[in-house]
Amino acid sequence: MKEVILQKDEFLIRTTDMGDADIVLSYIKKIASYEKLSDLVVADVEDIKRSIFEKKQAEVVIAEVNGNPIGFMLYFFSYSTFWGRANLYLEDLFIDEAYRHQGYGKLMFKALAKIAVKNECKRIDWMCLDWNIKSIEFYKSLGAKPLNEWITFRLEDQEINKLIK
Numbered sequence: 001m002k003e004v005i006l007q008k009d010e011f012l013i014r015t016t017d018m019g020d021a022d023i024v025l026s027y028i029k030k031i032a033s034y035e036k037l038s039d040l041v042v043a044d045v046e047d048i049k050r051s052i053f054e055k056k057q058a059e060v061v062i063a064e065v066n067g068n069p070i071g072f073m074l075y076f077f078s079y080s081t082f083w084g085r086a087n088l089y090l091e092d093l094f095i096d097e098a099y100r101h102q103g104y105g106k107l108m109f110k111a112l113a114k115i116a117v118k119n120e121c122k123r124i125d126w127m128c129l130d131w132n133i134k135s136i137e138f139y140k141s142l143g144a145k146p147l148n149e150w151i152t153f154r155l156e157d158q159e160i161n162k163l164i165k
Contacts, residue, residue, distance in 0.1 A: 001017075002014050002015050002016065002017060003015045005061055005111040005114060005115065006107060006110060006111040006114065008107060010065050010066045011063065011064070011065050011104060011107065012063070012064050013061050013062070013063050013064075013073075013107065013108060013111040014061060014062055014064065015059075015060075015061055016052075016053075016060045016061065016062055017053065018049055018053045020060070020062060021045045021048040021049045021052070021053065022045055023062060023069050023072070024048050024052065024060050024062075024072065024074070025043060025044070025045050025048050027069075027071070027072040027092075027094050028041060028043060028048075028074075028092070029041055030094055030096070031092050031094040034094065035129060035132075052074075057076065058074050058075065058076040058091065059074070059075055059076065059115075060072055060073065060074045060075075061073050061108075061111065063095065063099075063104060063107075063108055065099065070095060070096045070098075070099040070104065071093070071094055071095035071096060071099065071104065071108065072092070072093075072094055073090065073092065073093045073108055073111075073112060074090075074091045074092045074093075075088050075089060075090045075091060075112065075115070076088075076089055076091065077089070077119070077121075078125065080122070080123065083122055083123075085120055085121065085122065086119060086120070086121055087116075087121045087122060087123040087124065087125060088112065088115065088116045088119070088121050088123070088124045088125070089124075089125050089126065090112060090124060090125070090126035091126070093105070093108060093109075093126075095108070105138060106142070109142055112124060127152065
């Protein structure tokens with residue numbers, strides 16, 4: 001059953017279920033286009049159904065205005081060994097262009113904060129592309145701090161498979 005996380009007037013943020021897989025994939029494609037990374041999207045609806053809704057490898061909430069989707073957030077739990085508890089990792093947040101600069105992004109972070117508190121998380125982490133100045137300014141306005149002393153590393157499919165041989 002879908003749960004309303006936050007509601008203000010005609011705007012609401014709700015949980016998702018298997019029936020939302022098409023919407024989730026459409027927002028993944030939208031954010032990839034915005035980030036100029038569309039050529040990297042290989043996920044299809046079946047991948048979304050399996051990984052998010054069957055295996056529960058991530059959570060997704062949908063933002064709606066008058067019942068129509070206008071954005072999404074995809075997050076999952078990470079873990080702090082120092083604190084001995086889970087944290088939230090925000091993988092993606094996207095709002096359709098026509099609905100930006102209306103306070104919906106701040107409401108989406110408010111909903112994410114509610115989820116973090118409900119799950120006793122002490123931290124929410126995410127990454128932002130360095131050219132996305134508007135987003136960086138928005139995140140700073142929320143009180144977020146860039147972690148310039150940390151370097152992000154990544155192993156991709158080929159390197160992962162090479163390690164297990």
